[in-house]
Amino acid sequence: MNDRLAWQALPLDVRAAVQAHTGVVVEAESSSAGRNSAFSASLRTADGLVFCKGGRTNSPQAFMHRNEALVNPLLPRELAPKLRWQVEQDGWLLLGFEHVPGRHADLTPNSADLPLVADAVRRIGAITAPTTDRRIADHWVTALGRENADGLAARAPQYMHGSTLVHSDLNPLNILITESAHVVDWAWWRTGAAWIDPAFVVVRLVAEGHDPAQAEEWAAAQFDAFRSAPTEAVTAFAASLVCLWERRFAGTDVTEAARRWAGFRTANGPRLREDPRAAND
Template structure:
């Protein structure tokens, strides 16, 4: 999302529908990060602050907002902000969330935020997800079908099946830390193997300055990651390079995925 609309740029009837739920909006502070919402802002209202995000119902991003609305009732209050209301009006879908304070997580080596992040990942793994659909293995298989052949990456989907809720986008911008860590932006949630979110976090740790070995040692505190087949983790790392390499060629996350994959190939299982 290249730019966002301000509060006053939303259609008048849409703003009224929101204020029917929040009270008068005195001030709206646009979010400085994120790319999937045409509108995202902290609304300071007569009834208190609320975080509001959304966009046109005919946009590709609308399904992401519906995904968030679907999974939110299953998430513990100590893990994610509560969805307070949703508005569908004049071709717009807006979601209103509990406003939580916090800063974006610091994932650098030695950061005091790392135990909070680990606790949040543990909580995600205990959530009973919505009905078994949105399987990450199926999504991964379809996405890889559109990429150039890669023998390692092609093995990833077969290892990714499971019944655990997966956030799948645990980058620092999606983790707010205060006296705990709360995870936001659940647009990409899926269901799959319990080691997947720890593995996603390995990439983010490498991007923030950990060596691949250090990042894997951190992720080994999760039993599911520790017990994951070595081939599964290597294939997953290679699949990230395939899926991110074309669209996000020079980002820190893609470079971290490449570094991790090279480490895995040099020190892990061989193709058989």
């Protein structure tokens, strides 16, 4: 979503409800990153900064903000900004998070951010996920069905079952670097196999300049779940990303990265563990 509403454009009663939590907002700086919130800004108050985002309760994106509010209490403060409050007023839903003054992660080869990112991904995998029907395997079945997927891509969901918390959108804009890596924008969290988030990182590494072999070697060294994932699980997942992204995000760096990664795996047959039980948590 590119057209951000300014703070002053929010209804008066909505701003009043926010300021009941924050105190008087003296300055608001709209966010340039992200596309799912009608309002997204850093709000300056007498007590400091707070990050606020949200939108209309009847918008297609409203469920994303509710998803974030649901999972946030489970996330360690050193991993993700804590949700301080949420406001539902006059058809608006706004979330207020502690402000993290970080920069977006650099995932290019030899970046000093890579060890921090790896640590954050391991932390996600160690969180006890809630009991939920938000299973990424089910979501993948539905999404692939819309694309009339067949062959290898269509087999991906059978490997994606598990009970591990999965962020599922680990792109550089969703990782803020300070002295550690903070993961934001949890709208798409699901539960699934433990290798899935590491695999999402692999495709992002390829998009940032790593060749597929280097990206996989790095992930295998960092994440036990990726190293032990069945060969076809990861290959089918890579193929499914191409299927899901080539229409919606045609020509983007990440779609081309998914295509390169899937091509590498099908052409070279990198061998990971073949035990199908390793595909799950």
